[in-house]
Amino acid sequence: MATDRVAAGPLDDHVAGPAAPAERVAGAYRRAEAIRLWFRPGIYVKRWLLLLFGSIVIISLGVAYALRAVYSADVTFPGFVGPLTLQFLPRAIRAALFAAVGLGLFALSFYKLGQSVLAPFLINAPGDATIVERLYSSRLQRKGPRLVAIGGGTGMSAMLRGMKKYTNRISAIVTVADDGGSSGRLRTEYRVLPPGDFRQCLTALAETEPLMTELFQHRFAGDGSLAGHSFGNLFIMAMAEITGNFETALSASGRVLNIRGQILPSTLQDVVLCATAGDEIRVGESRVPTGEAPIDRVFLDPPAPPVNPEAELAILDAELVIIGPGSLYTSILPNLLVDGMVEALRASPAVKVYVCNVATQPGETSHFTVSAHLDALEAHVGGNLFDYVIVNSNHTVPLPPSAVEAGTSRVLFDRDRASERPVHYILADVVSTNVSTHHDPEKLARIIMKRVWR
Numbered sequence: 001m002a003t004d005r006v007a008a009g010p011l012d013d014h015v016a017g018p019a020a021p022a023e024r025v026a027g028a029y030r031r032a033e034a035i036r037l038w039f040r041p042g043i044y045v046k047r048w049l050l051l052l053f054g055s056i057v058i059i060s061l062g063v064a065y066a067l068r069a070v071y072s073a074d075v076t077f078p079g080f081v082g083p084l085t086l087q088f089l090p091r092a093i094r095a096a097l098f099a100a101v102g103l104g105l106f107a108l109s110f111y112k113l114g115q116s117v118l119a120p121f122l123i124n125a126p127g128d129a130t131i132v133e134r135l136y137s138s139r140l141q142r143k144g145p146r147l148v149a150i151g152g153g154t155g156m157s158a159m160l161r162g163m164k165k166y167t168n169r170i171s172a173i174v175t176v177a178d179d180g181g182s183s184g185r186l187r188t189e190y191r192v193l194p195p196g197d198f199r200q201c202l203t204a205l206a207e208t209e210p211l212m213t214e215l216f217q218h219r220f221a222g223d224g225s226l227a228g229h230s231f232g233n234l235f236i237m238a239m240a241e242i243t244g245n246f247e248t249a250l251s252a253s254g255r256v257l258n259i260r261g262q263i264l265p266s267t268l269q270d271v272v273l274c275a276t277a278g279d280e281i282r283v284g285e286s287r288v289p290t291g292e293a294p295i296d297r298v299f300l301d302p303p304a305p306p307v308n309p310e311a312e313l314a315i316l317d318a319e320l321v322i323i324g325p326g327s328l329y330t331s332i333l334p335n336l337l338v339d340g341m342v343e344a345l346r347a348s349p350a351v352k353v354y355v356c357n358v359a360t361q362p363g364e365t366s367h368f369t370v371s372a373h374l375d376a377l378e379a380h381v382g383g384n385l386f387d388y389v390i391v392n393s394n395h396t397v398p399l400p401p402s403a404v405e406a407g408t409s410r411v412l413f414d415r416d417r418a419s420e421r422p423v424h425y426i427l428a429d430v431v432s433t434n435v436s437t438h439h440d441p442e443k444l445a446r447i448i449m450k451r452v453w454r
Contacts, residue, residue: 049110056106141168141260145453148173148318148350150266150335152197155325157204158438159355162445163322164205170261171314172201177273177300177334180286182219182229186237193246193265197331199232202250205259212257247310264314266335269305273298273334285330289363297380298329300337307340315344320453323386324355325439328373329364333380342381351387353452355444358392358430359399359437362407370425371417386423388452390444394429397436408437426451 086094144167149160152175160172176193178184183196203213216232226234239249250263273285278293288298315321326332336342345352354377356370365373370391377385391413399408418425428447432440 053106141166144169145319146317146350147171147261148314148321150321150323150332151175151326152178152331152335153326154200154438155327155331155355155357156197157200158432158441159322159325159444160201160204162441162443163448164260165442166445166449168260170205171311171318172205172261172263173266173308173311173314173335174198174201174263175331175334176265176267176269177271177285177330179272179284182233184286185229186233187270190237191270192237192240193268193270195233195236196230198250198263198265199230199236201263202236202253202257202259203232205254205261205263206257207260208257216257262314264311265308266311266341267305267338268308269302271305271334272301273330274301275299275329285334288330289327289361291363294366295329295364298333298337300334304339307338307344312340312344315341315348315350318348318350320448321345321348321350321352322355322448323353325357325444327361327364328357328368328376333377336377336381342385345385351452352385353388353390353448354386355390355430355439356392357411358439359403360407360409360411365411366407367409369412369414369417371414371421373411374418374421384422388424388426389418390426390428390430390447390452392429392431392439393427394431397431397433399436403437 082088086097089097141164146169147163147167148171149156149163150173151159156172156174160170164170174197178194178196179187181196183194186192187194199216203216206213206216216230216235218231220226220229220231236246236249236253239252240246243249243252247265247268250265254263272283273288275282275288275298276296277291278296280291280293282288282291283301288295323336324332336345354374356373357365360366360368365376368376370389374389392411393413395410399410413425413427426447428443428451430439430444430447432438432443
């Protein structure tokens, strides 16, 4: 082992050497950016700094008047006082020097005081952001909209990951129709709501260390009874048994992960998603996308399950409602088919946005255009539900070969048919360059905040 370390030393020095100047430049730039953040509007620090500075000036004036009175009384000072107070320099130069030293000490003491006071609160915080970066981010999020996101699956969690940087007043309303994989097994064995989509939203909104997020997403391998189960699903199940119900378990899990916002089931009733495709009836969310015939309609069994009262209240209180992205028939419509959900959306004064998928899904939306997505939604829940529809305009990012082979294609904007609807379309580059079948969380959140929530 010692030999390995000795041999690695020169190589490490050789590699690290050229990178050091770049790292120093990056560090200096970040420090300068942090200083600039202190003076940005909305951080609520400058006013108190000015008040503090003014109080110091007033105290200094009081000390100056006292010293003037002492001078006027012909008090004799020791000999070292003259050189110590720079009496040999003109008064203007002395004033400038003392002011510069005073301001420097003031800035240093303020910085160190902030570090000392806030260190206990930041020592376990995730990331390596500076105090001012955390403070600015917190102020920005507090001023963000009351946001309700409706959907499920990977698409919704990606959107939440981006939007949590702009607001911490988030309510994620999640479908309860999932019956595949680990969630399906737990649902069948324990007769509880499927935890999988909730787990994804929890990790998306989490502010914990990346290791904790990775732990919640960890899936057990092997051939044992835990094979295929996600640790996060098991954690939520355990929390449900401890707290007594699923909703309280979600809230408690959110506190463990320090999430921004809340996560709510669309309904508290156990439901099964079904679909008609020609003469075929497919029972179960995992079976809806299977088969050759295209989906005609989806429905819930039992029909018209009541909306979760907390979800309804969140929608009525919202300022911004985002539906999607996500699987049209298996993530979005199962929420909208809940009894009372669409009525709450229509009654809400919030701005309502539909985020259209960037790619089609074989078995669900093969060859669908933007209008075809909206047609399917209107056929199930009626029209004129959305104020904005966000459509991806960047088709230059290639789809993975495996996705193309499976029948996936880009969702195209059919302008002529789309323009027949009284809705505002926002065409923007929102596709991820890493996973080109999904949205980029930061791009999507930025478009929503700049083009919708202006």
